[in-house]
Amino acid sequence: xxxxxxxxxAKAIELLESGKAEKVLAWRAGEFFYDNAPAAxxxxxxxxxxxxxxxxxxxxxxxxxxxTKQQKKTAVFxxxxxxxxxxxxxKDNRIKREYFxxxxxxxxxMLDEKKMKALGAKAxxxxxxxxxxxxxxxAYGTKEFAKxxxxxxKCIMCKGNKYKIADEELGEKLETPKFTGDKFAAVxxxxxxxxxxxxxxxxxxxSKCIRCNACRDICPACSCEQxxxxxxxxxVAGKAAADDVEEQLFHLIRAYHVAGRCVxxxxxxxxxxxxxxxxxxxxxxxxxxNEFYGAYQAxxxxxxxxxxxxxxxxxxxxEEALQRRG
Amino acid sequence: xxxxxxxxxxxxxxxxxxxDVAAVVEAVKKIPDVAYAxxxxxxxxxxxxxxxxxxxxxxxxxxxxxxxxxxRMHEATFRKCAESIGINPYMVExxxxxxxxxxxLKDVAVATEKAIQLAKAAIAKVRFxxxxxxxxxxxxxxxxxxxxGIAGIQTALDIADAGYKVDILEKEPTIGGKMAQIDKxxxxxxxxxxxxxxxxxxxxxxxxxxxxxxxxxxxxSGYVGNFDVTIRKKARSVKAExxxxxxxxxxxxxxxxxxxxFDEGLRNRGAIYIPFAQAIPKVPVIDREACLKFKTxxxxxxxxxxxxxxxxxxxxxxxxxxxxxxxxxxxxFELIDLDKYGELGYGRSKNVITSMQLERLTNAAGPTEGHxxxxxxxxxxxxxxxxxxxxxxxxxxxxxxxxxxxxxxYNAKHAMYIREKYPNVDVTVFxxxxxTPGKGFDxxxxxxxxxxxxxxxxxxxxxxxxxxxxxxxVFASDLNSGKHLMLNPDLVVLACAVKPAKDARxxxxxxxxxxxxxxxxVEAHPKLRPVESPTAxxxxxxxxxxxxxIPETVSQAGAAAAKVIGLLAKDKLMTNPCxxxxxxxxxxxxxxxxxxxxxxxxxxxEKEVITLNGTREKRVVAVVNExxxxxxxxxxxxCPSASMDLQxxxxxxxxxxxxxxx
Numbered sequence: 001x002x003x004x005x006x007x008x009x010a011k012a013i014e015l016l017e018s019g020k021a022e023k024v025l026a027w028r029a030g031e032f033f034y035d036n037a038p039a040a041x042x043x044x045x046x047x048x049x050x051x052x053x054x055x056x057x058x059x060x061x062x063x064x065x066x067x068t069k070q071q072k073k074t075a076v077f078x079x080x081x082x083x084x085x086x087x088x089x090x091k092d093n094r095i096k097r098e099y100f101x102x103x104x105x106x107x108x109x110m111l112d113e114k115k116m117k118a119l120g121a122k123a124x125x126x127x128x129x130x131x132x133x134x135x136x137x138x139a140y141g142t143k144e145f146a147k148x149x150x151x152x153x154k155c156i157m158c159k160g161n162k163y164k165i166a167d168e169e170l171g172e173k174l175e176t177p178k179f180t181g182d183k184f185a186a187v188x189x190x191x192x193x194x195x196x197x198x199x200x201x202x203x204x205x206x207s208k209c210i211r212c213n214a215c216r217d218i219c220p221a222c223s224c225e226q227x228x229x230x231x232x233x234x235x236v237a238g239k240a241a242a243d244d245v246e247e248q249l250f251h252l253i254r255a256y257h258v259a260g261r262c263v264x265x266x267x268x269x270x271x272x273x274x275x276x277x278x279x280x281x282x283x284x285x286x287x288x289x290n291e292f293y294g295a296y297q298a299x300x301x302x303x304x305x306x307x308x309x310x311x312x313x314x315x316x317x318x319e320e321a322l323q324r325r326g
Numbered sequence: 327x328x329x330x331x332x333x334x335x336x337x338x339x340x341x342x343x344x345x346d347v348a349a350v351v352e353a354v355k356k357i358p359d360v361a362y363a364x365x366x367x368x369x370x371x372x373x374x375x376x377x378x379x380x381x382x383x384x385x386x387x388x389x390x391x392x393x394x395x396x397x398r399m400h401e402a403t404f405r406k407c408a409e410s411i412g413i414n415p416y417m418v419e420x421x422x423x424x425x426x427x428x429x430x431l432k433d434v435a436v437a438t439e440k441a442i443q444l445a446k447a448a449i450a451k452v453r454f455x456x457x458x459x460x461x462x463x464x465x466x467x468x469x470x471x472x473x474x475g476i477a478g479i480q481t482a483l484d485i486a487d488a489g490y491k492v493d494i495l496e497k498e499p500t501i502g503g504k505m506a507q508i509d510k511x512x513x514x515x516x517x518x519x520x521x522x523x524x525x526x527x528x529x530x531x532x533x534x535x536x537x538x539x540x541x542x543x544x545x546x547s548g549y550v551g552n553f554d555v556t557i558r559k560k561a562r563s564v565k566a567e568x569x570x571x572x573x574x575x576x577x578x579x580x581x582x583x584x585x586x587x588f589d590e591g592l593r594n595r596g597a598i599y600i601p602f603a604q605a606i607p608k609v610p611v612i613d614r615e616a617c618l619k620f621k622t623x624x625x626x627x628x629x630x631x632x633x634x635x636x637x638x639x640x641x642x643x644x645x646x647x648x649x650x651x652x653x654x655x656x657x658x659f660e661l662i663d664l665d666k667y668g669e670l671g672y673g674r675s676k677n678v679i680t681s682m683q684l685e686r687l688t689n690a691a692g693p694t695e696g697h698x699x700x701x702x703x704x705x706x707x708x709x710x711x712x713x714x715x716x717x718x719x720x721x722x723x724x725x726x727x728x729x730x731x732x733x734x735x736y737n738a739k740h741a742m743y744i745r746e747k748y749p750n751v752d753v754t755v756f757x758x759x760x761x762t763p764g765k766g767f768d769x770x771x772x773x774x775x776x777x778x779x780x781x782x783x784x785x786x787x788x789x790x791x792x793x794x795x796x797x798x799x800v801f802a803s804d805l806n807s808g809k810h811l812m813l814n815p816d817l818v819v820l821a822c823a824v825k826p827a828k829d830a831r832x833x834x835x836x837x838x839x840x841x842x843x844x845x846x847x848v849e850a851h852p853k854l855r856p857v858e859s860p861t862a863x864x865x866x867x868x869x870x871x872x873x874x875x876i877p878e879t880v881s882q883a884g885a886a887a888a889k890v891i892g893l894l895a896k897d898k899l900m901t902n903p904c905x906x907x908x909x910x911x912x913x914x915x916x917x918x919x920x921x922x923x924x925x926x927x928x929x930x931x932e933k934e935v936i937t938l939n940g941t942r943e944k945r946v947v948a949v950v951n952e953x954x955x956x957x958x959x960x961x962x963x964x965c966p967s968a969s970m971d972l973q974x975x976x977x978x979x980x981x982x983x984x985x986x987x988x
Contacts, residue, residue, distance in 0.1 A: 069943060092916040093930065093946045224967035226912040226938055234968045235981040257966040309921035309964065313832060 084299030085220030154266025260306030335369035414457035473656035475503020477868025484887030550863030571608035707816035717823035904974035915946035919961035927954035
């Protein structure tokens with residue numbers, strides 16, 4: 001990964017110097033080595049601050065909206081899964097192709113320091129990967145974990161190492177985590193619950209929400225000029241705010257709004273400070289869409305219309321769709 | 327301050343019989359901004375309207391709520407009333423306290439409470455009403471009739487006679503439709519072709535009618551008065567302008583393995599064929615799937631024998647674009663597939679036939695020149711069994727729940743003319759009920775029984791078996807005597823259910839015309855607007871709207887034509903001002919709205935907009951073409967940021983109604 005960071009720094013400098021980009025979107029180290037944050041670089045000297053390691057989960061795609069608005073050619077480093085969000089933003093006319101330069105950046109799966117801590121690694125000093133082994137140096141000695149135990153949740157169901165959009169690719173593709181289970185197993189378990197239990201589950205889950213809006217702000221499908229929940233003139237906003245089930249309405253409406261556009265990046269659940277299982281709601285929609293209209297992956301390209309907004313002669317009728325749902 | 331007037335109608339005893347109208351008046355009077363409220367026996371009457379107008383003047387009302395029947399009935403009346411006194415017609419709201427209240431509730435207290443609730447909702451909405459102003463659109467003075475059967479031909483003739491241009495679009499190589507296949511028509515038994523072909527010729531010769539046969543609807547856009555239509559004229563592989571229709575090619579064609587559609591598969595036709603002698607246009611068509619020249623590259627016989635050198639293997643489909651003011655659907659019907667009725671032996675024995683096949687067998691122009699024979703043996707039958715309601719009035723999954731309406735009469739007709747021509751042939755008709763309402767219809771059926779000695783047995787046929795020698799055994803029950811019957815007819819005729827043409831569903835989605843669960847087109851009102859589709863500018867003619875016989879079809883065809891003429895006679899149409907409107911300030915340009923709009927009324931336009939911060943910014947936003955927008959509201963619900971709103975039914979108005987109710 002260190003090698004990739006060096007490649008990124010060199011690439012950023014090259015792009016800025018050649019004038020191919022006025023700005024480069026990458027990651028910068030935070031207080032700790034495991035809380036890297038998105039950052040924009042327009043100064044060649046600053047590019048040495050670009051970092052890349054197993055703790056750069058944030059998708060930089062959404063910052064391209066601002067780049068498009070400013071009409072500034074912006075280079076962006078994209079991990080393979082980040083490219084889906086970029087395509088979705090293109091499809092939604094939120095970004096313009098001529099204003100960004102996409103650099104495919106290899107990734108072998110991001111790690112979750114919270115999982116390491118939970119497994120007993122206190123005061124983490126450094127993390128090194130050796131294949132499927134993760135060596136964690138802590139102030140109290142060295143610990144070793146299996147990679148699959150400390151992978152970031154969103155990386156467990158990795159979409160693979162292919163870039164869905166890229167002007168160039170940096171270095172060699174890395175091997176990504178292989179997921180062989182049923183992507184929808186958790187959704188199916190909830191579907192199988194009796195109605196009251198299911199209701200109670202969601203009540204408990206969604207009432208953890210503190211309405212910090214992090215899920216919305218990180219989401220590549222939530223890209224409205226003004227969110228309906230921020231619009232005082234939109235009567236639904238007032239409704240959602242007036243009710244004690246506000247946060248539940250918020251998440252349900254958000255799930256509907258991103259249905260067919262959610263690329264399944266899992267960023268919403270990752271950034272949630274309350275650990276709400278937000279990805280499950282979106283996965284339920286993805287599962288329904290796949291079952292009703294055939295397999296569909298939002299963001300796989302920038303042109304195929306979402307099944308929810310396109311009509312085909314063989315689309316199931318409501319009754320048939322309900323039957324399929326069982 | 328707003329001044330709202332509330333007018334509660336009794337509708338005689340229709341509303342006042344169940345709703346305490348005085349209590350409704352008292353309740354709404356307490357609502358802020360309600361300046362006046364009153365009840366009256368018939369608010370729609372001239373006296374009632376005068377009462378409204380006087381109240382507007384006396385109390386200075388600026389918005390009105392009428393608690394009465396469905397807005398479909400009298401909204402226009404009260405809007406006109408408001409306009410006449412200087413109030414914008416869109417400042418009127420109707421609370422439907424009849425269809426949605428007094429008619430469906432029995433208890434006075436409950437109905438009164440609901441009426442008050444509905445009135446409150448309407449008052450809550452009217453507070454947010456804004457004056458709206460309709461625009462105008464031009465009317466293209468040309469109609470398109472889809473389907474060239476008797477329904478389409480009659481509609482086209484009536485429109486053309488009124489002086490308007492009409493195009494007939496027919497998917498088959500000839501106009502004529504199902505009526506051309508029929509032998510004789512009930513109840514007068516006149517020859518079907520004899521009464522149809524003059525109409526076909528009239529249509530072909532009419533200066534105002536253009537016929538596109540072997541053609542399909544490719545694309546439609548636009549709206550009432552201004553439809554843009556693309557027609558795909560499929561390649562006939564014959565140059566129509568130089569073909570003389572001599573038919574030599576059809577006789578010499580060596581590829582003769584395709585069953586004739588016109589003769590219901592009772593004989594084969596060539597790959598190049600003219601469906602029947604009186605076809606219009608009398609120009610053959612090459613079925614490229616069957617043609618040896620197209621399949622193998624060898625042959626070309628038709629081209630060699632054609633005296634006019636009219637054969638053109640390289641001909642390609644042609645796309646024609648045309649503008650129309652109105653579109654009539656006259657797509658007709660077909661018979662259901664009998665795959666699910668295996669027990670009746672269709673497909674296993676050639677001597678089990680459909681009624682349509684019988685029409686061809688008795689038709690002088692048919693495969694046997696009108697000589698009734700059993701298809702398997704070529705011999706005259708000694709006895710015939712006719713089975714009614716095959717797939718009709720069938721509540722199981724395999725059939726149709728409706729009555730196909732025409733079968734009882736044609737069964738009597740078939741029985742009668744078999745007995746007429748072959749008095750020695752025994753004919754038995756199995757039936758559930760005999761349904762023969764209509765002028766001269768019941769008399770006709772009775773004649774079949776009383777004068778022609780046709781046996782009518784009340785009961786259904788359970789099974790038709792065919793032994794190895796092809797002999798048929800019919801197992802049935804006679805419900806009147808309670809006996810099981812076993813008959814050995816030589817020929818079994820199945821009167822199978824009708825269903826809308828295969829393309830009905832596809833056309834419905836292209837034209838945004840509604841269909842019912844059976845794919846029949848839905849009329850705008852089952853009683854009061856029976857020939858109009860709920861989509862403005864789309865009209866219905868014939869079987870595509872529901873089962874009907876020829877006299878009814880022709881009447882409906884004329885009615886549809888009258889409606890079209892009424893539309894085309896107008897120079898301009900007032901457009902509905904209740905259209906979608908985009909708030910460009912917050913539109914993100916995702917253009918989901920453009921994808922769900924059934925009318926193609928919204929497009930993405932890159933333009934400079936003022937942002938929420940007051941700055942200027944160039945970005946893609948949705949722009950509504952008000953002339954195309956029909957106000958369905960699909961965009962408003964699809965828009966994630968609520969930038970799309972429907973004027974007259976804004977999100978604010980609807981939520982105000984909901985809030986007033988709960």
